[in-house]
Amino acid sequence: MHISPVLWQFLVKWLDASALFPQEASTIAPYTDALYFFLLLITIVGLVLVGALIFGFAIRYRKERNPVATQVEGSTLLEATWTIIPLALFLICFVWGALLYFRIFNPPTNAMNIYVVGKQWMWKAEHPGGQHEINNLHVPTGRPVQLTMISQDVFHSYSIPAFRVKREVIPGRYSTVWFEATKPGTYHIFCTQYCGTKHSGMIGEVTVMSPDDYKAWTESSTSGMSLAQNGERLFASMGCNACHSGGAAARGPNLAGVYGSKLRLANGSDVVVNEAYLRDAILNPSQHVTAGFAPIMPTYQGQISEEGLIDLVEYLKSLKTNYRVQQTLTTSESNQAAPMTPGVVKP
Ligand code: HEC
Ligand SMILES: [Cu+2]
Incomplete structure (x- = not known):
């Protein structure tokens, strides 16, 4: 053939x-x-x-x-066998699968x-x-x-x-x-x-x-430029430092060390700050106001691209110790027209 x-x-x-x-x-x-x-x-x-x-x-x-069917009454032994063996097999699959799942997702x-x-x-x-x-x-x-x-x-x-x-x-x-x-x-x-x-x-x-x-x-x-460095620029160019300067008179909280910490919210609940929380705090500030602060932070929904948000999140994560926002960037920006702002959504 x-x-x-x-x-x-x-x-x-x-x-x-x-x-x-x-x-x-x-x-x-x-x-x-x-x-x-x-x-x-x-x-x-x-x-x-x-x-x-x-x-x-x-x-x-x-x-x-x-030629003629005969009626057979049940057999307990047989029925127990065909119940217990598959049950054991399914349980083995379940436990095995669950252990693997935890391994894969942690x-x-x-x-x-x-x-x-x-x-x-x-x-x-x-x-x-x-x-x-x-x-x-x-x-x-x-x-x-x-x-x-x-x-x-x-x-x-x-x-x-x-x-x-x-x-x-x-x-x-x-x-x-x-x-x-x-x-x-x-x-x-x-x-x-x-x-x-x-x-x-x-x-x-x-x-x-x-x-x-x-x-x-x-x-x-x-x-x-690392992601955190891009984020630092964005932080200055988006005006975040107007409220998050880290100073005592600032209207917003000091963001140094906030990543990984436990925040008490105005509604009394506690949250652990991870990447997702930081992203959401920028996009939906009114959803979870930090205790002791007025809900004055504007939403940045639609103004920062996903890449820009990643940069900001990485920048905030990098703020382990106290920080001083690049004063030079802010001042030079107010004098110049249309600064380069990587990550900002173009209208
Ligand atoms: C008008 C002042 C103001 C501006 C501008 C502002 N924030 Fe905020 N921000 C606040 C205040 C006040 C809070 C605390 C109350 C709340 O959670 O809304 C806050 C909370 C946050 C939080 C939650 C963490 C915490 O410690 O409460 C993050 C993260 C944050 N701001 C990031 C930013 C970033 C990034 C920008 C710029 C894109 C920005 N903020 C711009 C005032 C401001
Ligand atoms: Cu796809």
């Missing part, structure tokens, strides 16, 4: 294990796969068992041998953070040092990496099959995922949430490098 070369190539590719089972390139991948293969195994055992019984019974109790505390902004139809990554990339993500091996992600428009989902990670990327809210890459190489990034016409083109590549290569990459692709 003659098989056309195209069909042959297709068969070879389809039968190729790497097409069916993507590479395991993260620390979590072998664990996810172990559970997956366990599920596959018990499914196959179930399939064979039920299939064999149907086949055997069909032959044994065929009409010629058993990043190690020493994880390095990279921001990802999704939009129709591209992925933008922002490294703490200010490196930006589109539809690409450079990460080192042997170091946990946390992605803090947000969408600028509709729902997306960030998926790296070789790392066995996938997480929804949602407008208006940070979501996180983490992984530790194990093998240098390039791996696919997919958007796995249908997000409009060019959804299938919302793809990219993770470039995993050795720690030395990664260091060289960050040095060669720096823009000279």
Whole structure:
């Protein structure tokens, strides 16, 4: 029989294990796969068992041998067996899955953070040092990496099959995922949430490098300004320092050390300040007024892009000790027309 070369190539590719089972390139991948293969195994055992019984019974109790059906009363032993064994299997899957879930969703505390902004139809990554990339993500091996992600428009989902990670990327809210890459190489990034016409083109590549290569990459692709430095400029140009100067007479609270602290709100509740809270405090100040302050902070909704908000959040996170806002920037700005304000939404 003659098989056309195209069909042959297709068969070879389809039968190729790497097409069916993507590479395991993260620390979590072998664990996810172990559970997956366990599920596959018990499914196959179930399939064979039920299939064999149907086949055997069909032959044994065929009409010629058993023309009249006989009533069989229940068997407690049999019923207990077919209840307890599947229950045990399902419980094993549940506990195993839950343990893995916690492992996947709790990043190690020493994880390095990279921001990802999704939009129709591209992925933008922002490294703490200010490196930006589109539809690409450079990460080192042997170091946990946390992605803090947000969408600028509709729902997306960030998926790296070789790392066995996938997480929804949602407008208006940070979501996180983490992984530790194990093998240098390039791996696919997919958007796995249908997000409009060019959804299938919302793809990219993770470039995993050795720690030395990664260091060289960050040095060669720096823009000279870290996210926190961009945020500092934005903080001055948006006039935040008018109220958050850190001085005793300031109308707004001193923001040094606010990240990671517990804030008492005017309504009596306490919140722990994380990235999401900082972002929301800028966009919806009236939603959670800090105790002891008047609700005078204006909303910045629609005035700062997601990238700008990331810069501001990183700047506020960097304010560990007391700070003095760059006085030079403010004064030079009031004298000049239209200063460069990175991250500000253009009207
Ligand atoms: C008109 C004065 C004013 C301006 C301008 C202002 N804020 Fe505020 N801000 C306040 C006050 C007052 C509070 C405390 C009451 C509240 O939570 O609304 C506050 C609270 C906050 C908080 C919550 C944390 C805390 O300690 O209460 C953050 C974060 C924050 N501001 C950031 C900013 C940023 C970033 C800007 C500029 C984009 C800015 N603010 C501009 C007055 C201001
Ligand atoms: Cu998408």
